[in-house]
Amino acid sequence: MQYPEWIWHNGGIKPWAEATTHVMSHGLHYGSSVFEGIRAYATPGGSAIFRLQDHTRRLFASARIYDMAIPYTPEELDAACHEVVRRNELRQAYLRPVAWRGLGGFGLSAETPIDVAVASWHMGPYLGEGALTEGIDACVSSWQRFAPNTIPAGAKAGGNYLSGQLVAREARRLGFGEGIALASTGLLSEGAGENLFLVFDGALHTTPVSAALLNGITRDSIIRLARDAGIAVVERDLPREYLYLCDELFMCGTAAEITPIRSVDGRQVGAGRAGPVTLRLQELFFGLFDGRTPDRHGWLEPLRG
Numbered sequence: 001m002q003y004p005e006w007i008w009h010n011g012g013i014k015p016w017a018e019a020t021t022h023v024m025s026h027g028l029h030y031g032s033s034v035f036e037g038i039r040a041y042a043t044p045g046g047s048a049i050f051r052l053q054d055h056t057r058r059l060f061a062s063a064r065i066y067d068m069a070i071p072y073t074p075e076e077l078d079a080a081c082h083e084v085v086r087r088n089e090l091r092q093a094y095l096r097p098v099a100w101r102g103l104g105g106f107g108l109s110a111e112t113p114i115d116v117a118v119a120s121w122h123m124g125p126y127l128g129e130g131a132l133t134e135g136i137d138a139c140v141s142s143w144q145r146f147a148p149n150t151i152p153a154g155a156k157a158g159g160n161y162l163s164g165q166l167v168a169r170e171a172r173r174l175g176f177g178e179g180i181a182l183a184s185t186g187l188l189s190e191g192a193g194e195n196l197f198l199v200f201d202g203a204l205h206t207t208p209v210s211a212a213l214l215n216g217i218t219r220d221s222i223i224r225l226a227r228d229a230g231i232a233v234v235e236r237d238l239p240r241e242y243l244y245l246c247d248e249l250f251m252c253g254t255a256a257e258i259t260p261i262r263s264v265d266g267r268q269v270g271a272g273r274a275g276p277v278t279l280r281l282q283e284l285f286f287g288l289f290d291g292r293t294p295d296r297h298g299w300l301e302p303l304r305g
């Protein structure tokens with residue numbers, strides 16, 4: 001990875017190399033961090049950040065679950081996001097706001113200061129070149145997601161990604177593009193870092209937030225784009241075998257965008273390539289950024305100059 005020049009850290013922009021933290025920071029030992037992943041796209045009207053305020057709202061919600069008082073306002077962090085893209089002269093970017101328990105005492109319940117950084121860098125397709133068009137081969141992981149009332153799946157917290165790492169690394173080790181996890185109920189949950197959509201008879205089916213998943217902002221965008229276009233969307237519990245029976249299957253997330261899945265556990269899904277509903281949703285979603293889809297929900301925030 002080629003590092004960008006600038007990063008925002010604890011209140012201001014500084015050179016990338018100077019944004020350091022102490023090795024005894026609470027977040028490093030106990031996973032006590034909350035973060036976001038956001039994309040900025042190059043649109044015909046200039047660069048724009050996608051659903052920034054919704055991401056910032058989720059960052060504060062994640063922090064609230066863990067009693068972390070982020071010492072900045074949402075408006076200050078939004079401004080930091082704009083500034084770090086602009087200063088790095090990025091037209092297209094992935095943004096990573098992160099807040100963590102810093103240095104200030106030992107022990108799980110220590111009241112430490114909360115450190116905050118916002119990084120931004122250029123990022124292409126997350127699941128590899130060609131993933132968006134050709135699709136990926138996925139597998140059901142041998143690892144389950146955490147059970148309800150253990151670790152809250154609805155928080156985007158650093159510690160949750162120990163689960164995601166087990167799922168993703170197992171999948172890659174076995175030669176798959178990504179892993180899909182079941183919830184502790186045995187029902188479908190989500191991908192290592194992506195939500196899931198299955199298509200049956202032209203309708204979209206997605207797993208509910210009660211299935212140990214992160215309530216993705218891309219998931220929400222897809223639900224709204226689909227409904228705007230007259231495509232039915234159902235949120236429901238789904239058993240594993242529906243992965244093998246559906247007409248189409250895709251993953252979505254800020255990083256993964258809309259990635260078709262052409263096989264699961266070595267079984268071909270549908271025709272083994274992106275089907276018509278997936279293609280239509282890709283067209284609607286990516287159309288937001290090239291101007292083909294009107295931004296009727298006000299999701300694009302032009303980069304501040």
Ligand code: PMP
Nearest residue numbers: 193194195214216217218253254
């Ligand atoms: N689930 C998990 C576990 C994730 O890490 C992500 C990526 N943030 C998603 C789903 C998708 O969420 P979003 O669309 O908000 O990026």
